[in-house]
Structures are given as C-alpha cells and as structure tokens.
Amino acid sequence: MERVNSRVVYQNPWMVVREDEIRRPDGSPGIFGVVEKPDFALVMPRWRDGFWLVEQFRYPVGRRAWEFPQGSWGRGGSGDQAALARRELAEEAGLRAASLAHLGHLFEAYGFSTQGFDVYLAEGLAEGEPDREASEQDMIHRAFTDQEIARMIRSGQIVDAPSLAALTLFQLQLSSGTFSAS
Template identity: 30%
Template sequence: MVEHFWDGTLIPSSPWALLARRELAANPFANVRVDTVRRPDGSIGPYLAVDTADMVRILAVCEGHVLIVEQHHYLTGPCWQLPGGRVDPSDGGMPGLGPDPMIAAARELLEETSISGRLTRLATWEPLPALTASRTHVYLAADVRTDDRRAQLDDTEADLAKRWIPVRDAIAATLDGRVRCAPSAAAILTLALRPRFPRRRLRRRLSASRRLGWLWCLTTLVPPRGRSTTTPRR
C-alpha cells in the first residue's frame, strides 16, 4: 500500500510478507531461491527471485563522443553497451559498508578499455525489480585518458571491442536497437538531460523554436560540423 499526501510525498509500506525461503541453486555469481510469500491480495504462493551482485556502467565522454563496447552475449547475441560489470567484494569501501561501486566502476573501465578518468555518479537503477534486487550504478567519466596498463579481459570478453562514436550516433543506437542494455541506453539519454552542460553555444546554433524539451538538451552534446570523427582528438 502507498499512502498519498497532498504535497506529493509517498510513504511506502510493503503489502508483501515473507513466510519461508528455499534455495534452489547457487554459484559464485548468483543464488536462485523460491520464497513463500503472502501477496498483496492476501493469497499465499511461491515467488522466484535471484540474488546477485550490483552492477556498474560507465559513460565516458570525450569531445562530443561516447565510449561504446561491442560484445556478443551468450543469451542475447551481439550488443552495444557502455563499459561495465559486476561489483566485486574486493572493491573495498568503508569498513562495514560493503564494496564501493565507484571503485568497481574505475576498475571495470580500466580492465575493459585501458581508459581512466574522473568519475562522478550519474544515477542508480533497478533494471529487473520483479526478479532481482540487484542495482546498476552508472558513473560519468570525464577528463578521460588512455592508461599504460593493458586491458584485462576475462574469458567471456575475448571478443569485446571498443569504439568512440558521436553522441548523436549513440542516441540513434538506443532507438534502433543496437544499444539494448537498458542501463546503457538510459545513461546516454540521462546525460543529455542534465542541466549543467554549457548552453551558450547552443543558443547561437538553435532557433527559438528548437530550444524546447529533451531535444534542446541533446543538442548541447553534438559536436560542431567537421569534428564528428570516429576517435576523439587528444
């Protein structure tokens, strides 16, 4: 049940109740369990859930380009997405608080692409809330640079390739199905909606009729004509 107040405040109180729990399968990456629950309508029945680590995705931006990795996934096939991976227990944070997603993001970016940068948190999402409580933490990487250390890909990433693409192409890729990773697609559009991007040049380039909505924000990230190269200049 969710109580609604006149000022828009929402105070959730769970209509679910856990009655019993049984583990079905477990490995170092995930646990599959079935809970016996009391549902919101009062009925009792099973609920299948998966416990797995949180994930990270990194949106690296350089001169109007976004860093994309292309990889063939076993379950879904070829896909474009942002660099990232799971948060490991070794990604140590403050004592007693568990691993730090920002440390995981810096590690994954370096391991997959040999790139490092200044990270700031962009958003946190729950991609599959009906199946797992695992979250995806997304970070923006600015001031990116190539690191001397080589990428350290695991055995499932041998075919991983990286490419810098113009932001306008990254947006198009989220709409035509090339970027099918939901947090990656959401991150590309979320970045475009952030208000902190400079708008002075945008005002010169857009007519008044186009300074509206998300299109107005997206255009701030599009580089000037003649600089839409496949690799950012450093």
C-alpha cells in the same frame, strides 16, 4: 507482502536463485522467483563528441551488441562503487578518467532480481590498453558521436537496458544544466 518461506533452488559463484512463498496483504498466498546478484557499476566514458562503448557477445541472448563498460565485484567481492567503475573502465576499454561523477542508482530488473547499478560519468579520459577477463576476450571498444549512438539505438545495435537508462540519466542532468556535454 510478507515472506512466509524461502528456499534456494540454484546457486553458482555469480548468482543465487530462490523461491519465496509470500502472503499478500489480503492474506492470499503467492510465490516469487528471485535472482540475487551483486550490484554493478556502469561507466559512461564521455569524450568531446560522444561516448566510448564496448561490444561483446552476450550468451543469454545469442548476439553481439554495444553497451557502456559495466561490471560487478563478483560474489563475495566488495568495495566502493566508484572504484569499481574506474576498474571496469580500465579493464574493458583501457581508459582512465580524470573525473568521475555519480549520476544515480537504478535497478536492472526489479520485478525478479535484487541487482541494482550505479551510473557514473567519466570525463578527462586518457587512453591505454584494456586488461580484459577471459570472458571478455572477444570484446572491442571504440568512440562514437552522440549522433552515431542515436542511430545505433534506433537500429538495434544498442539494446542493453542499463546503458539506455544511463543515457536517460545523462540527458536529464544535461537538460537541468548540472553539467555541460564537454
């Protein structure tokens, strides 16, 4: 596919939405709506029997749900993704990690968005106080066992696609013997 023309149809400090005119390989014209957002880091805080999760209200879907701590540097911000993972872990859950392992890079919704994310496993956790942003003021955090997390997925309490994809990466690493479950 070849981009023929592109125009920004909306932007704010967190995203740019553009409309691209394209030419398909057969020469026929087409159009794509593309959401540009900065990549984010998702961190899986592992404790002995499971993971720490955060719960917050997600305005676009109008509900609260549990997920792994995650966030981006924001528009114009930049830095090392591992440092971002450590910042999000401390900010959202008040946790510090002795070790951080990169599990992979995925895309959140590559059918319409450029945004990707890096998944990190955090171990050797020390608890502290969260330092949340104003938009996270209703956030709560707590530890769950692996069995509780499985039940929460089945019951629809965990519906965040990046969190579910991160769990898949973790399970693949675990089954390959790359690391133990602590």
